[in-house]
Amino acid sequence: MKSLQLIFSNPRYFAPAWVFTSLNIWFGTWAIYIPSVKEKLDINKADLGIALFCLSLGVFTVFPIASKIINKMGVGKATWVGVLFCSATAVLPLIAPNYYFLMGALFAFGASNGFLDISMNTLVTEIEKEDKQNFMSATHGFFSLGGVLVGLASFLIPIINSPVIHMGGVAILVLILNFYLRKHYVHIVAAPVEKEAFSLKFFKPLLLLGIIGFLAFAGEGAIVDWSGLYLKEVSMAPEALIGSGFLAFSVAMTLGRFLGDGISARIGSVKIVALGAAIAAVGFILVLTEATLLAIIGFALTGLGFSVIVPELFRIGGNIKGVDSAQGVSFIAGTGYSGFLLGPVILGFIAESISLKYSFYALLGCVLLVLMTTLLLQKRSSR
Known part of the structure; x- marks a missing residue:
């Protein structure tokens, strides 16, 4: 604060x-x-x-x-x-x-x-x-x-x-x-x-974090681009509530980013990423119920979950042993931003070829993958 x-x-x-x-x-x-x-x-x-x-x-x-x-x-x-x-x-x-x-x-x-x-x-x-x-x-x-x-x-x-x-x-x-x-x-x-040349050899520890960043940013970008359409076509929400999913997501995201540093200091970076992924997963489950009110609450929970994932990825990437902090942060930023921009595009093709609801099933799968990956990272760090 x-x-x-x-x-x-x-x-x-x-x-x-x-x-x-x-x-x-x-x-x-x-x-x-x-x-x-x-x-x-x-x-x-x-x-x-x-x-x-x-x-x-x-x-x-x-x-x-x-x-x-x-x-x-x-x-x-x-x-x-x-x-x-x-x-x-x-x-x-x-x-x-x-x-x-x-x-x-x-x-x-x-x-x-x-x-x-x-x-x-x-x-x-x-x-x-x-x-x-x-x-x-x-x-x-x-x-x-x-x-x-x-x-x-x-x-x-x-x-x-x-x-x-x-x-x-x-x-x-x-x-x-x-x-x-x-x-x-x-x-x-x-x-x-002064810039240094990128070397993949020294960035192997970051690859897993880059994947997490891609998936997390993809989920965030998808909600920005597709939440309104989901509420309109899947939840059949009235026109006045079409923007409510994005509003709920943004409010929770804002609160999470203002308060996340204090929580991270208490439980650690890897644990807060896992916690964020678990909260986001619950949020997507509520969104998939199709009920308008539950979907809006679900978008809020996904916002709360994603809010703490991204800052902590930057924090972890900037503190990996043997990797320059600027290079680590830059790498995660690149992979994450790719997910934010390309994720909604991929989901658009899923929505057209199958259904919009299945796009959100894919997002739930991505968040669960992030959760499993962070639990693996936590197990490694505790050894």
């Missing part, structure tokens, strides 16, 4: 934290309108999965060049540019007149998201170095807070009755606040970092 006090007491820390919130507001608002876009363009689940892959492709396309742009521009200015591009591209998927425009719009939106993701994390890292303060975990909690705000705003869907007006209004309001706060970080320049 100390980091929260730091953020709320000083605009130097609140400004970048709000960028994290903003990114999830843009992305989450798009996510709750996925069923509407699918219906508007009359596309099937497999086509939707391909369109979502274009979003993933945009993210991965910008990854190789983002660091060079950030270093040349300055991390503060790069973060502000990322905010501008996200604001401009957020509405494009919702105004798509056809399927091909949708794919191009999602590619642009994904590239903007990927660039801002890298720049804002680099920005927080640089501020931590300059000020000798730790608030990275709390800023990720603010990212989850963005999902909470999106979920609350989803209750306005029947009133606004226009995805374009909703997203346009959100984009403008978020941009205005970022414009006001940008003065607190736009001048910051990242210190040059």
